Each structure stands twice: as structure tokens, then as C-alpha cells.
Amino acid sequence: MDCQEVCRFLQVYLDGEFDEDDRRDVEAHLATCAACRARAEYERRFREAIRARIPKPAAPEAFRARLVQAMRGHRDRSSFPRRLVWSSVPAAAVLALVVTFTWTVTSGFSPMVDEAISRHSTETPVEVNTASSDEVEGWFRAKVDFNVALPRFSSRRLSLVGARLSHMAERQAALVRYRQGLRRYSLLVTADRGEAMEGQRCQRVEQHELCLTERRGYSVVFWRSRGLVYSMVGDTGASDLLEVLHSALARGEPLAP
Amino acid sequence: MFFSKGKKAERRAVFEEQMLEHLDALYGTALRMTADRATAEDLVQDTYLRALRFRHKFEPGTNLRAWMFRMMVNLHINKCRRERRGRQIHEGLERHDMAERVLPSEKMAPTRRPEEYFFERMMSDDVARALDALPRDFKMVVLLADINGFRYSQIAEILNIPVGTVMSRLHRGRRLLRESLHAFAIEEGYIKPTEGETADLEAFRRSKQDREVG
Numbered sequence: 001m002d003c004q005e006v007c008r009f010l011q012v013y014l015d016g017e018f019d020e021d022d023r024r025d026v027e028a029h030l031a032t033c034a035a036c037r038a039r040a041e042y043e044r045r046f047r048e049a050i051r052a053r054i055p056k057p058a059a060p061e062a063f064r065a066r067l068v069q070a071m072r073g074h075r076d077r078s079s080f081p082r083r084l085v086w087s088s089v090p091a092a093a094v095l096a097l098v099v100t101f102t103w104t105v106t107s108g109f110s111p112m113v114d115e116a117i118s119r120h121s122t123e124t125p126v127e128v129n130t131a132s133s134d135e136v137e138g139w140f141r142a143k144v145d146f147n148v149a150l151p152r153f154s155s156r157r158l159s160l161v162g163a164r165l166s167h168m169a170e171r172q173a174a175l176v177r178y179r180q181g182l183r184r185y186s187l188l189v190t191a192d193r194g195e196a197m198e199g200q201r202c203q204r205v206e207q208h209e210l211c212l213t214e215r216r217g218y219s220v221v222f223w224r225s226r227g228l229v230y231s232m233v234g235d236t237g238a239s240d241l242l243e244v245l246h247s248a249l250a251r252g253e254p255l256a257p
Numbered sequence: 258m259f260f261s262k263g264k265k266a267e268r269r270a271v272f273e274e275q276m277l278e279h280l281d282a283l284y285g286t287a288l289r290m291t292a293d294r295a296t297a298e299d300l301v302q303d304t305y306l307r308a309l310r311f312r313h314k315f316e317p318g319t320n321l322r323a324w325m326f327r328m329m330v331n332l333h334i335n336k337c338r339r340e341r342r343g344r345q346i347h348e349g350l351e352r353h354d355m356a357e358r359v360l361p362s363e364k365m366a367p368t369r370r371p372e373e374y375f376f377e378r379m380m381s382d383d384v385a386r387a388l389d390a391l392p393r394d395f396k397m398v399v400l401l402a403d404i405n406g407f408r409y410s411q412i413a414e415i416l417n418i419p420v421g422t423v424m425s426r427l428h429r430g431r432r433l434l435r436e437s438l439h440a441f442a443i444e445e446g447y448i449k450p451t452e453g454e455t456a457d458l459e460a461f462r463r464s465k466q467d468r469e470v471g
């Protein structure tokens with residue numbers, strides 16, 4: 001091999017892509033030619049400099065967690081493709097809901113689902129005892145760093161029990177308890193930090209994107225409004241929870257004022 | 258051959274674990290490809306979900322990391338195509354592919370003096386900036402070879418291009434990268450320009466402007 005050839009294939013040689021014979025040829029030439037040796041050294045050090053300097057960020061922990069959840073969601077869906085059943089409401093009601101909520105499936109679950117369920121299922125006492133949404137909003141005013149605005153549900157469907165301070169996704173949350181006969185519902189309100197809201201199914205209804213998940217016998221719906229994230233949990237099936245939300249929408253009221 | 262539900266779930270869990278070993282590499286590359294954190298996360302998540310869906314197509318014993326990179330690159334290309342409908346991103350490349358297939362016989366670079374190892378004084382920000390400024394196809398081969406350590410044949414498969422094209426793009430990509438870095442080094446005062454190098458800087462700025470406009 002002469003200088004010309006070595007120069008031409010220097011990169012291939014340095015990339016370790018030459019077979020044994022060619023490699024020995026190049027090395028034989030480098031052993032005798034200082035100019036080519038200097039060129040090779042230059043190339044090698046350039047490559048090393050690039051490799052050492054190029055940022056190699058690790059995937060953020062929050063993203064890793066979300067990804068693992070999404071993969072799990074994918075798994076659950078593929079083995080139980082029809083997990084959401086509407087059998088607990090009469091056929092006419094199902095039809096009405098289907099017309100309004102034509103669900104589409106999105107990927108992944110939010111890790112917030114588990115947290116919301118855990119706040120809901122833990123029997124913590126309320127700190128303020130009132131059936132008035134106005135009073136609850138007022139009570140939170142001095143206690144959290146965001147302005148709690150509650151949806152106005154039809155009182156026939158849902159009665160307000162009270163509220164307490166709570167936390168969700170490492171930030172302050174307003175926890176509001178509701179009741180409908182023996183069924184319990186919890187609404188968590190937190191400041192919106194713009195994270196992805198996911199569910200087994202998401203759909204735009206009026207001006208809200210609702211994301212719904214069923215897990216461990218609970219159902220959770222997320223939506224966001226005016227800089228706040230709302231998570232509503234019920235120890236019922238998804239269709240009951242949707243009916244409750246629908247009652248607020250049906251009165252022509254947004255899910256937050 | 259039939260597997261019980263439990264065994265199937267177990268094999269799937271193992272596969273998921275193996276896939277997650279490559280998360281940092283895929284994420285880091287996606288970040289350089291998209292230059293945006295949220296877009297990179299979406300791309301990586303789509304890649305994992307797609308890989309799960311098509312896991313039966315993965316041949317055990319072959320390179321899982323290369324297989325996932327290929328999937329990510331394809332997803333990205335398809336996304337870009339959808340986004341800029343009508344503007345074929347590869348159109349320009351196929352055209353000079355023919356010319357690239359033969360390794361360009363570069364004129365011999367002059368022997369360097371030790372003080373010209375300017376790149377060893379550069380910061381990682383400079384390198385990232387220079388890499389991001391490379392035309393997409395050169396950037397991809399440099400990312401795959403120099404950052405992820407893939408071999409020519411693996412890169413050829415990931416990008417679905419001939420090995421000869423990999424070689425020429427890689428070599429030209431590295432040269433462009435060095436030229437960019439050299440221009441930054443002058444801009445930032447790491448090195449003093451000589452007469453010839455001033456001309457290079459002008460050319461670099463022009464090409465940078467062209468890219469920004471185009």
C-alpha cells in the first residue's frame with residue numbers, strides 16, 4: 001500500500017472495518033511512514049474528542065416511568081382488548097353516551113392514575129365540611145398556591161361532602177369528596193405543569209379532552225382547564241363516572257367555571 | 258408450538274427488560290435527531306410500542322439495539338414525510354447517491370502539527386452545535402457510528418442504504434463536522450485564523466445561512 005491508498009482507506013481502517021490482511025498492510029505502511037502515521041493519529045484523536053464531548057443524556061426518570069406504564073398499558077390492552085364494558089348502564093344511556101363520547105384509544109397510562117386512586121381510596125377525614133362548592137373554593141384560597149375552581153355537578157347526581165388538603169405528583173392538591181348514595185367520588189385539583197395526560201381512552205368533549213382509565217375496580221378521568229389539572233376518581237365503572245361528568249356538561253356548564 | 262399464557266407473559270417481560278437496556282442510547286439519539294425533548298420522548302415511546310407490537314418479527318440472536326434503532330429511524334422518516342407532505346426529504350439524496358457510491362479520492366490532507374488538535378479544547382456544547390448543524394443524512398451516520406458505535410453493515414441496515422453510501426457519508430460527515438468545529442474555534446477565539454481559514458469560515462457561514470433559509 002502506498003500513501004495515497006492508505007490515506008484513502010484510513011477511516012475504514014480506524015473504524016476497525018478492515019479484514020486481517022488489509023489491516024496488516026496498512027499497519028506495515030504506518031510503521032515506515034511518519035506522514036501517514038501523523039495523519040492517522042490526527043484522525044484518531046479527532047474521533048476520540050468527538051466521542052468524549054458529545055452529550056449523552058440519560059432518559060429522564062419521569063419519561064422512563066411513563067414509558068414503562070405505556071408498555072404495560074399496551075400489554076393489558078392486547079390481552080384484554082375489551083376491558084371497558086358499558087354493561088352497568090341501560091342500553092339507551094349507553095347509546096346516548098356513545099353518541100357524545102366517541103372514544104379513541106391512545107397509548108399508555110399516566111402514573112398519576114395510581115396516585116389518584118390511592119388518594120381516593122384512603123379514608124382521610126375532610127377538613128372542611130360543607131355541601132357548598134363556593135365555600136370549598138373559599139376555604140382553599142389561603143391554603144394552596146392556585147385558585148381552586150370546582151365543576152358544578154347536578155346535585156341530584158352528586159352531593160358534595162367536604163374537602164381537604166392533599167398532594168398529587170409531588171405538588172399541592174385540593175381533594176374534594178362527593179357522594180351519590182353509597183358510591184364515593186373524589187376530585188383532585190392541582191396546578192397544571194403541562195405533563196402528558198394519558199388514559200386507556202381519550203376524547204374531546206366540548207372544550208375538554210377527557211382521558212379515562214379503569215384500574216382495580218376504580219375509574220379515573222383526567223381533564224385540564226385554565227391552568228389546572230382535574231382527576232376524578234370513582235369506585236364505580238367508567239360509564240357511571242362518565243354519566244356524572246356528563247351531568248355537568250349537559251347543564252351547559254364547563255367542567256370548571 | 259404452543260405456550261401457556263404464563264410462559265408467554267414471562268417471555269414478553271424478558272423482552273421488555275432487554276428493550277429498556279437501550280433506552281438511554283435511543284433517547285440520546287432521538288434528542289439529536291429531533292432537537293426537542295418532547296418530540297424525542299414521543300418518538301422513543303412510539304418506537305417501544307411498535308417494537309412490542311412487532312416483537313415476533315425480531316430474530317433472536319440478532320442485534321436488538323440495531324433492530325430498535327432501525328425502527329426509530331423509520332418512524333422518524335415517516336413522521337417527517339407526513340409533516341412536510343410533498344417535500345420529499347430523501348429526494349436530494351437519492352440523486353447524489355450514485356456519485357457517493359464510489360469513495361471520493363480525497364486529496365491528501367496535509368500533515369498536522371500538534372497545535373492543530375484544536376478540537377481537544379472544544380466544549381461539548383460546541384460539538385453538539387456543530388453536529389446539529391450537519392445536514393440530516395450526514396448527522397445520522399455520524400450519530401450511529403461515532404456516538405452509538407454501530408458497524409458499517411449495521412448502519413446500512415438501520416438507514417436502509419448501501420454500505421458504500423454509509424462509508425462516504427460518514428467520512429464526509431466527519432469532515433464537515435471538523436470544518437464546523439474549526440469555524441467555531443475561530444469564532445470563539447480558541448485558534449487564530451490564517452488567510453485560508455478565513456475563507457473557510459465565510460464559506461461555512463454562507464452554507465449555514467443557506468441551510469437556515471432552505
Ligand SMILES: [Zn+2]
Nearest residue numbers: 002003033036
Ligand atoms: Zn504514507
